[in-house]
Amino acid sequence: MSAFFDQYGFLMVAIVQQALLGMSLWYPLMAGQLSLASIGFYSLGGYIAAIMGTNPWFAPWREALGPAIYPLQWLIALIVSALIGLAVGIPALRLRGIYLALATIAFVQVLNVLVLITDVTGGAVGLFGIPQPFVSRLGYIWFFGPLLVLALIFSARLTRTVAGRSFMAIRDDELAAQAMGISTTFEKVRAFVIGCALAGVTGAMSAPFLNTWNARQSSFDASVACLAYVLIGGARSIWGPLLGAALLVALPEVLRPLKDARLIMNGVVLVVACIYLPQGLAGLLASLRRPGKEAGHA
Amino acid sequence: MLELNAVSRSFGGLMAVNDVGFSVQAGEIFGLIGPNGAGKTTLFNLITGLTPVSCGDIRFDGHNILGLPPHRIATAGMARTFQNIRLFATMSVLDNVRVPMQAFTRAGLLAGLFGLPASRSQEREMLEKSMALLELVGLADKAGDPAGSLPYGARRKLEIARALALKPKLLLLDEPAAGMNLAEKGELSGFIRDIKQRFDLTVLIIEHHVPLVMGLCDRLAVLNFGRLICVGRPEEVRKDQCVIEAYLGASHAAS
Numbered sequence: 295m296s297a298f299f300d301q302y303g304f305l306m307v308a309i310v311q312q313a314l315l316g317m318s319l320w321y322p323l324m325a326g327q328l329s330l331a332s333i334g335f336y337s338l339g340g341y342i343a344a345i346m347g348t349n350p351w352f353a354p355w356r357e358a359l360g361p362a363i364y365p366l367q368w369l370i371a372l373i374v375s376a377l378i379g380l381a382v383g384i385p386a387l388r389l390r391g392i393y394l395a396l397a398t399i400a401f402v403q404v405l406n407v408l409v410l411i412t413d414v415t416g417g418a419v420g421l422f423g424i425p426q427p428f429v430s431r432l433g434y435i436w437f438f439g440p441l442l443v444l445a446l447i448f449s450a451r452l453t454r455t456v457a458g459r460s461f462m463a464i465r466d467d468e469l470a471a472q473a474m475g476i477s478t479t480f481e482k483v484r485a486f487v488i489g490c491a492l493a494g495v496t497g498a499m500s501a502p503f504l505n506t507w508n509a510r511q512s513s514f515d516a517s518v519a520c521l522a523y524v525l526i527g528g529a530r531s532i533w534g535p536l537l538g539a540a541l542l543v544a545l546p547e548v549l550r551p552l553k554d555a556r557l558i559m560n561g562v563v564l565v566v567a568c569i570y571l572p573q574g575l576a577g578l579l580a581s582l583r584r585p586g587k588e589a590g591h592a
Numbered sequence: 593m594l595e596l597n598a599v600s601r602s603f604g605g606l607m608a609v610n611d612v613g614f615s616v617q618a619g620e621i622f623g624l625i626g627p628n629g630a631g632k633t634t635l636f637n638l639i640t641g642l643t644p645v646s647c648g649d650i651r652f653d654g655h656n657i658l659g660l661p662p663h664r665i666a667t668a669g670m671a672r673t674f675q676n677i678r679l680f681a682t683m684s685v686l687d688n689v690r691v692p693m694q695a696f697t698r699a700g701l702l703a704g705l706f707g708l709p710a711s712r713s714q715e716r717e718m719l720e721k722s723m724a725l726l727e728l729v730g731l732a733d734k735a736g737d738p739a740g741s742l743p744y745g746a747r748r749k750l751e752i753a754r755a756l757a758l759k760p761k762l763l764l765l766d767e768p769a770a771g772m773n774l775a776e777k778g779e780l781s782g783f784i785r786d787i788k789q790r791f792d793l794t795v796l797i798i799e800h801h802v803p804l805v806m807g808l809c810d811r812l813a814v815l816n817f818g819r820l821i822c823v824g825r826p827e828e829v830r831k832d833q834c835v836i837e838a839y840l841g842a843s844h845a846a847s
């Protein structure tokens with residue numbers, strides 16, 4: 295049993311952690327906005343936690359607060375991410391579609407460069423020996439698990455609130471949404487900021503989990519992976535990011551016996567999913583549950 | 593109610609709307625007709641702020657609305673439908689009608705998330721009003737269906753219900769009869785008169801279907817190649833030589 299958890303504990307926590315990153319892109323997508331900024335806010339949140347956990351300046355805080363420093367890190371990451379998200383979102387969300395995606399990629403690159411030339415972030419080397427509240431990796435499920443549950447409840451409620459309906463109306467038809475009294479700029483920024491805040495908190499939880507933090511956390515590959523979780527899992531269902539992350543994080547492990555062929559298999563699964571599952575895994579599950587309704591769609 | 597003064601809009605070199613001026617009185621049903629490409633839809637887009645004007649001046653309810661964002665113009669009391677139907681296709685029929693009402697709600701995001709009383713009573717009120725509007729257009733039994741799954745005529749009706757949900761003073765209808773079957777077209781005149789009475793509306797309507805326009809409208813404006821060629825009562829417009837050449841003649845030749 296303990297060997298099982300040693301081997302798969304990390305995997306399970308990684309799935310939940312990555313699902314949270316997928317979720318953070320899900321909110322802007324709910325308002326029809328394709329953003330790739332999440333990984334930047336993830337990195338930012340991670341640095342906040344890493345600095346508060348290792349920098350001597352914060353030593354009195356760590357002593358005074360004990361483990362309560364972790365929630366404080368999350369809170370600060372949340373506030374800082376939301377504020378920077380606001381500053382980035384207001385100009386960036388004037389752009390649409392692929393241009394918004396490009397602008398958010400550029401934002402992440404700028405952030406990476408800033409990190410590399412700043413002392414307090416440890417430059418290219420990054421920050422090491424970030425204090426860990428749990429002995430085993432599996433322990434971090436107590437960080438990420440509740441956050442994911444909260445995010446799922448939040449999403450489920452959101453689709454039944456004024457704000458969520460406005461997001462979906464913009465996604466369906468932005469012009470008509472404007473003509474029906476929705477301030478599309480305000481709503482798009484709101485959806486974007488929610489995503490930024492979630493990515494920031496996820497980052498702050500991830501710094502102790504990974505023990506080290508550096509600019510490689512916010513690589514372009516990681517950005518694309520976050521988007522893949524949502525698209526493969528299904529952008530129209532609150533379960534999409536979790537399903538997508540479960541498949542994409544677990545797949546390389548499951549395919550390990552295939553040795554080198556697993557990379558090919560991994561790619562094949564992605565391509566097949568993109569072509570045959572326009573609503574992602576969540577859409578597939580939904581159509582299996584009520585057969586016929588979706589028939590003729592594929 | 594609505595005043596246009598020397599309004600123009602060009603796309604590249606093309607004057608889609610050229611020096612158009614007329615005014616619509618409160619309580620009127622005002623028709624806008626003209627051949628294809630005359631600039632009718634463009635004029636609607638200018639009035640509702642979706643397309644910026646090149647020059648000219650538009651006043652609504654005594655206020656200059658030039659440069660206001662479309663959602664402000666909408667909540668000031670102007671609602672429209674679209675020629676090429678622009679519903680929120682993946683959302684439910686009910687949500688389509690509920691969305692415009694949200695512009696007047698006050699309870700915020702957190703109240704909604706936690707289901708606070710302010711938000712709950714607000715949701716209840718929106719639900720009741722939405723269902724009443726769906727009842728009016730005969731779509732109450734379809735409330736839960738995705739709007740995109742409705743047949744064409746029903747989609748047009750839903751667009752009107754959605755526009756009414758904004759509590760407009762001025763309702764702009766862009767070819768509401770297009771794609772409706774004969775029975776639906778027949779009912780449309782009566783329906784428009786009915787909602788005009790019931791909601792105390794002023795109506796601006798674009799329509800190609802000549803019998804409908806002639807029977808329904810108090811006054812008409814005729815556009816041709818972006819220019820206003822005639823404004824008047826239906827019987828005056830019918831006799832106008834320019835109109836006969838430009839519009840009725842053209843449609844006569846076509847049919």
Ligand SMILES: Nc1ncnc2c1ncn2[C@@H]1O[C@H](COP(=O)(O)OP(=O)(O)OP(=O)(O)O)[C@@H](O)[C@H]1O
Pocket residue numbers: 603606608626627628629630631632633634635675
């Ligand atoms: N966004 C745009 N960009 C370029 N040209 C446009 C645009 N919108 C409209 N036009 C042009 O302006 C002219 C007027 O178009 P508009 O759609 O207003 O005509 P309409 O009177 O509504 O015609 P119809 O009866 O076919 O609906 C057309 O020549 C059209 O091609």
Ligand SMILES: [Mg+2]
Pocket residue numbers: 632633634675
């Ligand atoms: Mg038109």
